Amino acid sequence: MDSRTIRWRALLPPVVVMAAFLLLWEAAVRLSGTEAWLLPAPSDIARDAWSARPRLAQHTGATLSLTLLGFAGGAAAGLLLGAVLHLLPLVRSGFYPLLVLSQNIPVIAIGPLLVIWFGFGLLPKLLLVMLVCFFPVCVAMLGGLQGADPGLERYMRMIGAGRWRRFLGLELPGALPQLFSGLKIAASYSVTSAVVAEWIGSDRGLGYFMLLSSKGFKTSLVFAGVALVVMLSLMLFAAVAGAEKLTLRWRPRKEDGR
Amino acid sequence: MNVLEIRNLRKSFGSGGRRVEVLGGVCLTVGEGEFVSLVGPSGSGKTTLLSLIGGLERPDSGEIMLAGKPASEGAGRAAYMPQQAALLPWRTVRGNIELALRIAGRDRAEAKRLADEGLRRLGLEAYARSYPHVLSGGMQQRVSFLRALLSPQPLMLLDEPFGALDALTRQRMQRWLLSLWEEERRSVLFVTHSIEEALLLSDRVLVLSASPAVVVRELQVPFARPRSAMLGSDPRFGELKESLYESLGSLEEGDMPL
Numbered sequence: 001m002d003s004r005t006i007r008w009r010a011l012l013p014p015v016v017v018m019a020a021f022l023l024l025w026e027a028a029v030r031l032s033g034t035e036a037w038l039l040p041a042p043s044d045i046a047r048d049a050w051s052a053r054p055r056l057a058q059h060t061g062a063t064l065s066l067t068l069l070g071f072a073g074g075a076a077a078g079l080l081l082g083a084v085l086h087l088l089p090l091v092r093s094g095f096y097p098l099l100v101l102s103q104n105i106p107v108i109a110i111g112p113l114l115v116i117w118f119g120f121g122l123l124p125k126l127l128l129v130m131l132v133c134f135f136p137v138c139v140a141m142l143g144g145l146q147g148a149d150p151g152l153e154r155y156m157r158m159i160g161a162g163r164w165r166r167f168l169g170l171e172l173p174g175a176l177p178q179l180f181s182g183l184k185i186a187a188s189y190s191v192t193s194a195v196v197a198e199w200i201g202s203d204r205g206l207g208y209f210m211l212l213s214s215k216g217f218k219t220s221l222v223f224a225g226v227a228l229v230v231m232l233s234l235m236l237f238a239a240v241a242g243a244e245k246l247t248l249r250w251r252p253r254k255e256d257g258r
Numbered sequence: 259m260n261v262l263e264i265r266n267l268r269k270s271f272g273s274g275g276r277r278v279e280v281l282g283g284v285c286l287t288v289g290e291g292e293f294v295s296l297v298g299p300s301g302s303g304k305t306t307l308l309s310l311i312g313g314l315e316r317p318d319s320g321e322i323m324l325a326g327k328p329a330s331e332g333a334g335r336a337a338y339m340p341q342q343a344a345l346l347p348w349r350t351v352r353g354n355i356e357l358a359l360r361i362a363g364r365d366r367a368e369a370k371r372l373a374d375e376g377l378r379r380l381g382l383e384a385y386a387r388s389y390p391h392v393l394s395g396g397m398q399q400r401v402s403f404l405r406a407l408l409s410p411q412p413l414m415l416l417d418e419p420f421g422a423l424d425a426l427t428r429q430r431m432q433r434w435l436l437s438l439w440e441e442e443r444r445s446v447l448f449v450t451h452s453i454e455e456a457l458l459l460s461d462r463v464l465v466l467s468a469s470p471a472v473v474v475r476e477l478q479v480p481f482a483r484p485r486s487a488m489l490g491s492d493p494r495f496g497e498l499k500e501s502l503y504e505s506l507g508s509l510e511e512g513d514m515p516l
Contacts, residue, residue: 155344158312159409160334161361169357173348250348252391 040220049224055209060228062204063194066122067232070129071190075183078134082141087167092142103135107193111200125197132193133186140182144175177251180244187240191233259326261413261445262288262311262336267320268470269306280306282470283320288413291443295456297502298466299509304449307471308415311447312336325412334362337409341418343398345390352377352386355405362409376408380438396427403435407442416448420455432458433487440484453502458489465505475505 022042028034029041036044049056081099085092107128114124148171156166198207206225213221269281280303288294298304309315311322313333322329329335345354352373359369377383382400390398399419406414419435420428432455439446439459450456456463457479465475477498481489489495 151340151342152344152346154314155338155340156361157314157333158308158336158338158340158415159358159361160313160332165361170346173346176348248348250389252389 037217037219040223045220045223045227048218048220049227052221052224056224056228059204059206059209059225060232063191063198063206063229064232066125066129066197066205067190067194067236069122070126070194071133071187071236073126074130074133074190075137075186077130078137078139078182078186079141079179081134082138082145083167083172085138085142086145086171087163099135099138102131107132107196108200111197115201120201120203125194125202128197128200129190129193132189136182136185136189137179138182140178140180140185141175144178145171147178148174176248180240180248183240184237184244187236188233191229191236195229260287260289260323261292261325262286262447263321263323263326264311265321265323267307267310267322268318269303269310269315270318279470281310281317282472284466284472286464286473288445288447290412291445292462293439293446293448293460295448295450295460295463296466297450297453297456297463297506298471299468299506300451302466302468303471304466305417307466308338308417308447308449311413312338312415335411336413336415337406337411339399339402339406339414339416339419341421343390343395343402345398345401347390350387350389351382351393351401354390354401355408358405359408362411364410372408376404380404394427395423396431399423399431400434403438407438407444412445414444414446416446418449418451421451428455435459436485436487453499453506454490457495457498457502458485458487463502465502465509467509474509475502477502 026041026043029039029044040048085095085099110131111124111128114127118124118127145167152170152174153166156170161169194205195207195210198205199211200207202208206229210222210225213219213225264284264286267281267284268279270277270279272278284307286294286296296304296307306315310317311329313329313331313335324335345351346357349357352370355373355376356366356369359372360366364372374383374386377386380400382397382404385393385397385401390401393401403416403419406416420431423431436459448456448459453463460479463477463479464473465477466472467474479498480494481492
């Protein structure tokens with residue numbers, strides 16, 4: 001059996017479950033005669049989404065660009081701060097509590113404030129997405145850098161590797177697996193936080209579109225928006241996972257756990 | 259001229275009532291092309307001694323002379339082979355060797371040439387592009403030894419290099435090291451727990467006392483080189499072994515609280 005058949009076999013159970021779920025949903029709505037504004041059947045959602053496709057595409061594009069910008073900015077900030085906190089122990093002990101504190105601010109509360117401070121443009125939304133993405137990346141980066149193998153650290157010091165060499169040669173490559181875990185978490189948060197940002201204050205994007213649709217009782221379009229958000233999330237996650245696979249080729253391959 | 263000369267080295271850790279003297283005036287020398295072993299009860303400060311020689315820590319008092327001159331500040335004074343192979347998992351065998359040579363000050367082309375040459379000479383060229391995790395423990399230690407051998411420093415510090423290997427692999431590695439060293443004749447300070455290993459490999463064996471450590475016995479190993487791996491069956495080998503065990507035994511008993 002080659003690996004391709006194995007992959008298809010792994011894919012089969014979730015696809016079957018998903019299909020069964022949609023069928024059940026369709027049947028329940030049809031048989032009970034539930035009205036479409038309350039709970040539309042999957043076929044209604046597909047049909048309405050198809051007829052609204054130009055608008056959906058436009059809003060999806062807006063959400064995607066906000067997500068990508070926010071993710072990139074937040075990840076970059078997290079990476080940088082993680083490295084700085086690692087290299088400067090005094091700064092680390094001072095700022096770490098503040099870092100954790102920043103994550104306890106509810107996004108839903110800070111969002112309107114950001115709009116008040118920075119207006120309805122791109123900036124407040126971008127800041128919100130960055131704020132959400134920044135933390136998991138920073139914590140993963142810091143943890144990964146601090147977790148360098150002590151034996152390797154001692155070896156590198158014994159042969160005379162300076163601080164910068166140890167950072168680039170040992171600590172940074174060693175931090176990559178953990179860093180990618182952080183990036184994956186940030187990637188999956190980024191889309192939903194972009195949607196929340198658009199919900200709070202925007203004139204475009206899927207968040208705005210879903211808000212509008214729900215106020216107009218176009219429930220099927222709300223569901224279409226949800227489906228698109230989920231797809232965007234999965235795509236971004238898959239992209240990061242793919243980058244991880246390419247970067248960490250040196251890692252021992254795990255036995256196929258089936 | 260001695261490659262390494264240590265005079266009256268003292269080192270304590272902790273402070274106040276918790277102050278523990280680890281080294282209590284250690285004196286030793288390693289001559290040009292000499293193989294010197296250091297044996298001692300566990301906790302006799304062998305690792306501390308290596309840290310001081312390597313430049314990771316500073317002695318409280320005493321002198322470390324390398325090639326007749328006081329040792330410079332900082333680490334990187336000696337080639338080093340630790341108990342765990344300390345190979346970076348994301349670098350190939352050749353990449354690991356190259357990195358060590360680069361840290362020791364070789365340029366890129368030179369490091370590559372030396373690494374290739376060394377791997378060929380030791381018959382390891384088939385592993386040059388492998389990652390460390392696919393190698394057995396013994397093979398990893400061969401690479402680790404080669405890496406130390408290629409380093410330009412005249413002194414090699416070997417810190418229980420075979421301590422983590424199983425008995426059979428250990429014996430094979432001792433023979434391998436013996437024949438290799440007899441060709442190369444580098445100056446070696448070899449830390450070990452095994453008296454047989456020390457007798458088989460060394461020109462001189464030094465016995466350290468428990469902490470605070472001092473050199474309590476020095477034994478010139480009388481066997482001619484090149485040595486055979488069958489040396490263990492020589493009756494004189496047995497006598498020397500017994501006598502060293504006695505020295506060590508009396509030290510261990512001295513540790514016992516009354």
